[in-house]
Amino acid sequence: MKNINRRNFLKFSSALTFASAGLTSNAKAAPNNILSPDRMGVLVDTTHCVGCRNCEWACKTSHGHDAGDIEKYHNREVFKEFRRPKDHSFTVVNEFENPKNELIPINVKYQCMHCDKPACVSACIVGAFQKNEMGQVTWDGGKCIGCRYCMVACPFQIPTFEYEKAIEPNINKCDFCFERTSKGGIPACVEICPVEALMFGPRTELIRVARQRIKRNPERYKNHIYGEKEVGGTSWMYLSSVDASQLKLPKHKDKTAPGVSESIQHGIFAYFVPPLALYAWLGGIMWISKRRKEIIQEVVEEEAK
Amino acid sequence: MSHAAAEPVKTVKFFTPGVFIVLLVALNGLVFIAGRFIFGIGAVTNLDNQYPWGIWIGIDVAAGVALAAGGFISAAIGHIMHRERYHAIVRPALLTAMLGYTFVAFGVFIDIGRWYYIWHPLVMWNPNSALFEVGICVMIYLTVLYIEFLPIVTERFMGRVNLPGILKVFNNLLNRLLTFLDNALGKTMFVFIIAGVVLSSLHQSSLGTLMVIAGDKMHPLWQTPILPLLFLISAAGVGIPMIIFESLIASKSFKLEPEMKVLTPLASYVAPILGVYLSFKLGDMFIRESFVYLGEFTAQSIAFYIEIVIGVIVPLFLFLNKKVLKTPLLLFMASAMVVFGVLINRINNFVIAYHPPYADYPYFPSYGEISVTLGCAALLVLLYRACVMIFPVITPEAKANHS
Ligand code: SF4
Ligand code: SF4
Ligand code: SF4
Numbered sequence A: 001m002k003n004i005n006r007r008n009f010l011k012f013s014s015a016l017t018f019a020s021a022g023l024t025s026n027a028k029a030a031p032n033n034i035l036s037p038d039r040m041g042v043l044v045d046t047t048h049c050v051g052c053r054n055c056e057w058a059c060k061t062s063h064g065h066d067a068g069d070i071e072k073y074h075n076r077e078v079f080k081e082f083r084r085p086k087d088h089s090f091t092v093v094n095e096f097e098n099p100k101n102e103l104i105p106i107n108v109k110y111q112c113m114h115c116d117k118p119a120c121v122s123a124c125i126v127g128a129f130q131k132n133e134m135g136q137v138t139w140d141g142g143k144c145i146g147c148r149y150c151m152v153a154c155p156f157q158i159p160t161f162e163y164e165k166a167i168e169p170n171i172n173k174c175d176f177c178f179e180r181t182s183k184g185g186i187p188a189c190v191e192i193c194p195v196e197a198l199m200f201g202p203r204t205e206l207i208r209v210a211r212q213r214i215k216r217n218p219e220r221y222k223n224h225i226y227g228e229k230e231v232g233g234t235s236w237m238y239l240s241s242v243d244a245s246q247l248k249l250p251k252h253k254d255k256t257a258p259g260v261s262e263s264i265q266h267g268i269f270a271y272f273v274p275p276l277a278l279y280a281w282l283g284g285i286m287w288i289s290k291r292r293k294e295i296i297q298e299v300v301e302e303e304a305k
Numbered sequence B: 001m002s003h004a005a006a007e008p009v010k011t012v013k014f015f016t017p018g019v020f021i022v023l024l025v026a027l028n029g030l031v032f033i034a035g036r037f038i039f040g041i042g043a044v045t046n047l048d049n050q051y052p053w054g055i056w057i058g059i060d061v062a063a064g065v066a067l068a069a070g071g072f073i074s075a076a077i078g079h080i081m082h083r084e085r086y087h088a089i090v091r092p093a094l095l096t097a098m099l100g101y102t103f104v105a106f107g108v109f110i111d112i113g114r115w116y117y118i119w120h121p122l123v124m125w126n127p128n129s130a131l132f133e134v135g136i137c138v139m140i141y142l143t144v145l146y147i148e149f150l151p152i153v154t155e156r157f158m159g160r161v162n163l164p165g166i167l168k169v170f171n172n173l174l175n176r177l178l179t180f181l182d183n184a185l186g187k188t189m190f191v192f193i194i195a196g197v198v199l200s201s202l203h204q205s206s207l208g209t210l211m212v213i214a215g216d217k218m219h220p221l222w223q224t225p226i227l228p229l230l231f232l233i234s235a236a237g238v239g240i241p242m243i244i245f246e247s248l249i250a251s252k253s254f255k256l257e258p259e260m261k262v263l264t265p266l267a268s269y270v271a272p273i274l275g276v277y278l279s280f281k282l283g284d285m286f287i288r289e290s291f292v293y294l295g296e297f298t299a300q301s302i303a304f305y306i307e308i309v310i311g312v313i314v315p316l317f318l319f320l321n322k323k324v325l326k327t328p329l330l331l332f333m334a335s336a337m338v339v340f341g342v343l344i345n346r347i348n349n350f351v352i353a354y355h356p357p358y359a360d361y362p363y364f365p366s367y368g369e370i371s372v373t374l375g376c377a378a379l380l381v382l383l384y385r386a387c388v389m390i391f392p393v394i395t396p397e398a399k400a401n402h403s
Helices: A002-014 A018-027 A054-062 A070-074 A076-080 A119-123 A149-153 A188-192 A203-216 A259-304 B017-039 B055-067 B070-080 B084-111 B130-157 B165-217 B227-253 B260-267 B270-287 B290-295 B299-320 B322-326 B328-352 B367-390 B397-402
Strands: A040-045 A092-096 A106-110 A129-131 A137-139 A198-202 A236-239
Touching: A040 A203, A054 A070, A054 A092, A054 A188, A076 A092, A119 A129, A119 A149, A119 B165, A149 B165, A188 A198, A198 A203, A203 A236, A259 B070, A259 B130, A259 B165, B017 B367, B055 B084, B055 B165, B055 B227, B055 B328, B055 B367, B070 B084, B070 B165, B070 B227, B084 B130, B084 B227, B084 B260, B084 B367, B130 B165, B165 B227, B165 B328, B227 B260, B227 B270, B227 B328, B260 B322, B260 B328, B270 B290, B270 B299, B290 B299, B299 B322, B299 B328, B322 B328
Parallel strands: A040 A236
Antiparallel strands: A040 A198, A092 A106, A129 A137
16 A cells, blocks of 8 residues: 555646656556556446446545535436536436336446456557555546546546647546545445446455355346456456346456557567667678678679789 | 769659648648647547547557658668668668658657647656657657768768858858868767667567557457567568668659669568568467467457458568569569558557457547548658758659659
8 A cells, every 4th residue: 555655646736837747757667557456446337326426426526526415416318318427527427228127227337347467558659557455446637638548448448638738638537536545435326326327446345245146146147247357357256137238238258458568569579679670680681781792892893804 | 981872853843633632631731730739638639538549549540650660670671780782771761761760759759649749758758658668769769860861961062051141251161160060970870870870679569569558448359468579570571661662652753763673682581571471470470379269250350361461471472573573573472561550550550459448439539530641641752852952862763763
């Protein structure tokens, strides 16, 4: 936990000046992916969710975004349209028809999955994304250059960009309530949920609970914890009564998103040996072909004599 | 290095009716570039949270880098393999690469949301990121290209500095400085030339690694772990056709004889590279069994056919034909097809193949995006024209023989 405080401090100081921004970011240059075995997660039980959208309101309020009246969120009209997180809506709830029971629709909350091996962290050109040891994936606005490669990389299409801004456009996404969770608190959305559709706890513990629920109630649940294995595991995981793909949770394999690209990248650059070897090889060819030319020249000149 | 023959083009005037049209295209682009900086990316482009990258990345950056590959290919043939008869093409290719990469950097500058932080990658490193590698390599290579071009500048002005009036006192000093620079560069140039080839190989391939991390979001016809290899081979393959393409356009517009004596033997290298590329591309398709998607009738499969048939297979046969190699018009067409093929391939990889999980409509570039892309290309053409008229770049060898 000490580590997190230090990072927090760096985050503050990096906002101070241009110069110090450069220095502090250097101090935390390469994003380290040291994950705690006790890292936290959230289990979303879509069979409990009632679609009240309190979490949307709490998320906005806790992040200082304009939230408006909480009553307005209980209007179910919005469900007609499929929505995605964007700008100051880090999380959204959507509704699906329930093939098993028409009267009880299925509501699903979406937000950043906080992957264990996040593509966004691997991709970001300046290391503005960071996987923190307790699981949160956070974004540092002091570093970001706005290239949007994180958006290209994310397998869940989560980071969004403020296209309408000419100056300081931000990348927006759920930060797992870093301000709260880094100090031992619980995420705002989890706190407000009236039906315990969201459960916050150590990831390993959540997987145990999820297995138990499936075992106790095999009628109610599909035997699949979405996020346990997908893209190498995510901090947020889902239980549902239908196939995850029916809830527009993208189908993913177990292999991590950055795995292939990082091994290619490190293969090309293994300790700078391949580039240096290429340099030496080309230098050799250059020397030999030049020398050959000179020798031919000399022979020609000698014969001319 | 004997470049005695190259000289500034004097056969035509800078402004012709055609040049005015190009100028208009450039101005139209500049208007939209101004719009982007004043009102933001969203105001000018069709980019959104589904499609974060469009043609500015696909064409201006990715295709731009590939089409500037003539620079490192000609350096490898002319300087490293020391084939002297190709020296005539080294300078034009170098100029194209220098201007091309300048516009690639400019394209990145326009596309990134926080353009004033473009220097961040220099001090904030993420070695896991393919984009970081591309960024750093391109920055260093651009510097190397400017250094490689310097001797052409010193050659132009050395011993000829003739400032008017009171500035006369500096003439001698400047001349001596240029002579010193020319000397120093002449002795160390080989370091930069080899570095240029190494840097090019690195970032040409890393450009291919870029989209690997997009995983399932990229159509299986293009998504493969050998993307970096395919990018490198196709960049090498388009290098020579691009040189030929430009050289033939230049000789036409500057009213010079086409340099067939250089271009024909040069063109004979093309078919083998295209052949290797095609075999990797098809081999990969069979190993991953992605050919099943070719039976579908989608934008992706059509784009793939265009890329591979018009861009690779047809020109491969053309470049195998001796008559094509010797006839300027046919050679021009074959080269143009390869250039087109690589352009389409980069667009396919970065734009057409990209399909995020929640996309509910396809991306098509806005008028503003197209204007900026065309505008940048037009500016490049104008700068090229100006440069060959000021600096000794083109070798009017044929003219000397024929007149
Ligand atoms: S869901 Fe996307 S943004 Fe969130 S951690 Fe994973 S890769 Fe990053
Ligand atoms: S947009 Fe910002 S956070 Fe995303 S990859 Fe680029 S620099 Fe990193
Ligand atoms: S964890 Fe925090 S930031 Fe993320 S959706 Fe919940 S309230 Fe919003």
